[in-house]
Every structure is written in structure tokens, then in C-alpha cells.
Amino acid sequence: MTALEPAEPAAVLDALQGVLVDPIVRDLAWLLGSPSLLRGHPPAGELATVFETARECTATIDWLLELDSDPSALRQALAAARIIRLGRYAECLLGYFLGHGPAGRLVAANVPLRVAGRTIGECDFLVETASGRRLHWELAVKCYLHAGGARAELADYVGPSLQDRFDLKLAHLLEHQLPLSARQEFAALGHLGPWQPQMFVKGWLFYPFDEAPPVPPAVDPMHHRGFWVTRSDWTALCARRGSARWVVLPRLAWLAPRPPITNETAEAGGLSAADALAERFAQQPGPAMVAAFERDSSMQGHWREVQRGFVVPDEWPARARAYALSAA
Incomplete structure (x- = not known):
């Protein structure tokens, strides 16, 4: 070039x-x-x-x-x-x-x-x-x-x-x-x-x-993708990533994938098990963005973000579909 x-x-x-x-x-x-x-x-x-x-x-x-x-x-x-x-x-x-x-x-x-x-x-x-x-x-x-x-x-x-x-x-x-x-x-x-x-x-x-x-x-087919899941299905999704640890992302962390996290930070509470977050979702009224981290094979002693998504209340999908169909 x-x-x-x-x-x-x-x-x-x-x-x-x-x-x-x-x-x-x-x-x-x-x-x-x-x-x-x-x-x-x-x-x-x-x-x-x-x-x-x-x-x-x-x-x-x-x-x-x-x-x-x-x-x-x-x-x-x-x-x-x-x-x-x-x-x-x-x-x-x-x-x-x-x-x-x-x-x-x-x-x-x-x-x-x-x-x-x-x-x-x-x-x-x-x-x-x-x-x-x-x-x-x-x-x-x-x-x-x-x-x-x-x-x-x-x-x-x-x-x-x-x-x-x-x-x-x-x-x-x-x-x-x-x-x-x-x-x-x-x-x-x-x-x-x-x-x-x-x-x-x-x-x-x-x-x-x-x-x-x-x-x-x-929509550009190369766009960045994530998942969403209801609170009831959160456990089923996490079972597919059994080795993953999770973190809830604050709004100003919704852009780029997060930097790698060291083992020390992860063990000190920087990352959580799926069941620990389930309790947190139950106390939160709306959707929450989460990121999954797995051990980084290219950086020993670190975890890297591999996926992100939203966990939504169980009633959210029906409301979302009604909102989408209201455009028809």
C-alpha cells in the first residue's frame, strides 16, 4: 500500500x-x-x-x-x-x-x-x-x-x-x-x-x-456482536462457558473489550463466578452488560475478555418484541 x-x-x-x-x-x-x-x-x-x-x-x-x-x-x-x-x-x-x-x-x-x-x-x-x-x-x-x-x-x-x-x-x-x-x-x-x-x-x-x-x-455484516439472555436462562448460558469468569461492565466500559486481567486481580474480586452475579441481577431492576473472561494462553497469568452480552429481566423479551413490532 x-x-x-x-x-x-x-x-x-x-x-x-x-x-x-x-x-x-x-x-x-x-x-x-x-x-x-x-x-x-x-x-x-x-x-x-x-x-x-x-x-x-x-x-x-x-x-x-x-x-x-x-x-x-x-x-x-x-x-x-x-x-x-x-x-x-x-x-x-x-x-x-x-x-x-x-x-x-x-x-x-x-x-x-x-x-x-x-x-x-x-x-x-x-x-x-x-x-x-x-x-x-x-x-x-x-x-x-x-x-x-x-x-x-x-x-x-x-x-x-x-x-x-x-x-x-x-x-x-x-x-x-x-x-x-x-x-x-x-x-x-x-x-x-x-x-x-x-x-x-x-x-x-x-x-x-x-x-x-x-x-x-x-447493517454492516462485520459489526461487533454479543448475546443477550434472560435471568432465568443465565445459568444455561454460563454452562456453555464453564471455565469463564464474569464481570458487570459499567456504562463507560461499553466500547472496547476490556484489557487483560491478572490472576491476582481476578482472585481479589475483579472477576466473579456466574452464581455470584445471579444474586446481583436479582437486585437490579433493568438489563446489565456483562463480559466473560477466560485464561489467556498467550499471556500466562492473565485473563482476557472473550464475549460480552446483556442479562435482562424475564419480562423484557415480550416488552422488547412489542416495541419492535410497534414500527409495523
Whole structure:
């Protein structure tokens, strides 16, 4: 590959798999290199182009390795933002890369558009590339659970809290968010265009642990996958991974697979047996994301994440299916 050929973002993850140690730097690398949840929907919904050339991709790998050796500046930037939401966490990571990394230049972020004194939306990122392209990126990081059944529609992917659905998110992107930078009112803000709108949609899709539903054509087949299981079926799922230990993931750990865990950390409570988590689920009202760890044969004395999923209340599947079918 020459320096003038476009580069695949996945090369970042391929080069850094098992190398990065800091969990926040791992999340940033995952955000840049993980597959999109969606295929492109041109002309209105092109996918974001992170790297214009192979040279930018290689430079980003080197930059991430250096950042991993001393992530203090990144950590300080995140601490100053006082982040509690996953989407805001991803925004700050991507904004840090555009402001300090070797690919693309951040022109502006979170640009509000007001009409008659009312804010009608915000443009997430305005980016200028080395070749002079001016891009408008809309970022979305989502975790959707397939509600089951034989349909192959985006509406079948629902948020764990049943307040979000994949078809609604895509429609909002295509019909509202991405067209913002082409509006006459936006041009009056002084950010000279034209701006090329692109979707930056990352995350995980989770499927019933005992089903294999069809994937809609709009979904990228390379997307990151996990499982979901009811509390009643939790024991049956764990029996299939008898050697695994488990951890409940807090919301800001929902991006990249977690770093390897040492035997000492695992034994000190960093990982739990399946039955111990069952008691915890019984006391939790909603779904919980979990990760399975197994002993790492390539790193003696360590456990690595091998799978992740959601454990949902027993009544959740019926409610999720009703929510999915409400789109019909």
C-alpha cells in the first residue's frame, strides 16, 4: 500500500490488538478502527472516512502507542468534561483525536443551529482533511439488542431500556442531523462549506443467545456482536462457558473489550463466578452488560475478555418484541 492509497480504519485495531494497555486509549483505538454498525446510505448518509491515506493510518498507530505510554493528557481532558453518558464519552474521545492526532483537523465541535431563537440541532464535528475536504460528521455510539423473531428489519434492534430503536436513530440521522450543515442558516454561522455529511456509527449489536436472527441489509455484516439472555436462562448460558469468569461492565466500559486481567486481580474480586452475579441481577431492576473472561494462553497469568452480552429481566423479551413490532 502506498502513502496515497486510502487506508482501512480496521488496520488500527489489527495492529494494536493485545498491545494497548490503558483502557481509555483502547476505547479511542476501538472508536477509530471498529467496523460501522451500518452500511453507507449515499448520498445522504455516507460513512465517515477517518483516514485519507495509509500514511495517516500508520501515523495514528504510532500516536496511539505513544499515548498509551503516557495517557495523562487524555485523562485530564476527559476529567475536565465530567462525563456520565456513553455518547458524550465517545464525543470527547473523538474530539481529542481530531484536536491532537495525525489525521484530519478539527474545525469545530457541537455547533448549535438556531432558527428564530430556537435550537433545532447541533453538528457534532466539522473536520478538514489534509487534501482540503470539509466533512460534517455525526457520531452515534449505540448498543442495540435484537428483539428476536425471523424478521430482518432495523426496528427489531432496540435499546436495553426500550427507549430507543435502530430504525428511529437512522431516520433521525438521515432526515435531521446530517442535513443540518447544508441549511442556509448554518452557512450564516461563518463555517464556510460546502460540508460533506458523513455518519460515524459505532457500537455493538446483541442477539438472543439461543437464536440466530437474520441481519437486515442496512447493517454492516462485520459489526461487533454479543448475546443477550434472560435471568432465568443465565445459568444455561454460563454452562456453555464453564471455565469463564464474569464481570458487570459499567456504562463507560461499553466500547472496547476490556484489557487483560491478572490472576491476582481476578482472585481479589475483579472477576466473579456466574452464581455470584445471579444474586446481583436479582437486585437490579433493568438489563446489565456483562463480559466473560477466560485464561489467556498467550499471556500466562492473565485473563482476557472473550464475549460480552446483556442479562435482562424475564419480562423484557415480550416488552422488547412489542416495541419492535410497534414500527409495523
